[in-house]
Amino acid sequence: MRVQVSLRALHQFQFSYEEGDDIMRLSLRVFCFALALGVVAACSTAIAQEKNDADKLYNEGNARYKSGNYQGAIEKYTEALNIVGDYRYHYQRGLSYKNSRQYDRAxxxxxxxxxxxxxxxxxxxxxxxVHLLVGDYDKSIESFKLAAKNDPRLDRSRKGIGEAYAGKAQQLLDAGKFEGAGVLLDEALTEHSENAKLYLIAARVYNRLENAEKSISSAQEAIKLKKRGAMGAEYFELGIGYKKLNDFEKARAAFMEAKKDPTYSRNAQYELDGLKGR
Structure with missing residues (x-):
């Protein structure tokens, strides 16, 4: 009888011990979970504070940028970037470097x-x-096209592509690569027929390729599209085109217009002198 009671008591003790062990494990898990939540909350608070500190420096940089203090702006953006890597901070610092003519850093x-x-x-x-400014026209065209792809409404990128094509065409023209320049211009003008500069360069290229008709039509488009400023270059190329076709009356009229531009006055007068008696 006593043995049975003892066994029953031992069984009850083992049950109570195992139950207590489970409670301890549960309590430990709850404690660890609460601790983890606390760490996450603390980290989140710290991250939020860092972002606030970085944004404050970023805004200070913007104020300096707007006032034209680009070096001061660079310092503030750099401080912000030392705290948080944010695309806006890099972009604004890039603009500051660009305006400071530090193009590689931009x-x-x-x-x-x-x-x-x-x-x-x-x-x-x-x-x-930036690539356009330093004359890296292929990279400029590529970057502007990616800008237009990501935001088709960004008119600046479309204009940029046209300017980059014009720069590359002028580069080829200066190097005497007239055929290559002509091919590039034909391609560029199919997509950027509103660009007066492209038409002017085309007029120069086609005159050198002895294609007077295309030179004349290009010069006329350049004159039509150009909104302001002197047009000596456009009328001079127009005159050269007409001269090649022996249409001396129209050539003379074009050179007279070109002469109004001080930059082309001497060259236009030289051509006019050559047309005397013709």
Whole structure:
């Protein structure tokens, strides 16, 4: 009888011990979970504070940028980037470098901004602008096209593509590569028929290729599209085209218009003198 009671008591003790062990495990899990939540909350608070601090520096940089203090703006954007890597900070610092003529650093920042925001159309546009400034026309065209792809409404990128094509065509023209320039211009003008500069360069190229008809039509388009400024270059190429066709009356009229531009006055007068008696 005593043995049975003892066994029953032992069984009850084992049950109570195992139940208590489960409670301890549960309590430990609850404690660990609460601790983890606390760590996450603390980290989130710290991250939010860092972002606020970085944004404050970013805004200070913007104020300096707007006042034309680009070096001061660069310092603030750099401080912000030391806290948080944000595409906006890179973009604004890139603009500051660009305005300070530190083009290599501007390129690096715009590329960093794009790496953080893959569809950053304005970033691609800014990158295209820097490549255009330094004469890297192929990269400029590529960047402007990516800007237009990511935001078809971005008119600046379309204009940028036209300017980059014009720059590359002029580069080929200066190198005496007239055939290559002509091919490029034909391609460019199918997509950018509103660009007066492209038509002017086309007029020069076609005159050198002895294609007077295309030179004349290109010069006429350049004159029609150009909104303001002197037009000595456009009328001079027009005159050369008519001269090649032996249409001396129209050539003379075009050179008279070109002569009104001080930059082309001497060259136009030289051509007019050559037309005397013809």
């Amino acid at each position: 390129v690096s920042d715009f590329e960093a901004a794009i790496s953080l925001k893959k569809d950053f159309a304005i970033g691609f546009n800014a990158l295209g602008g």
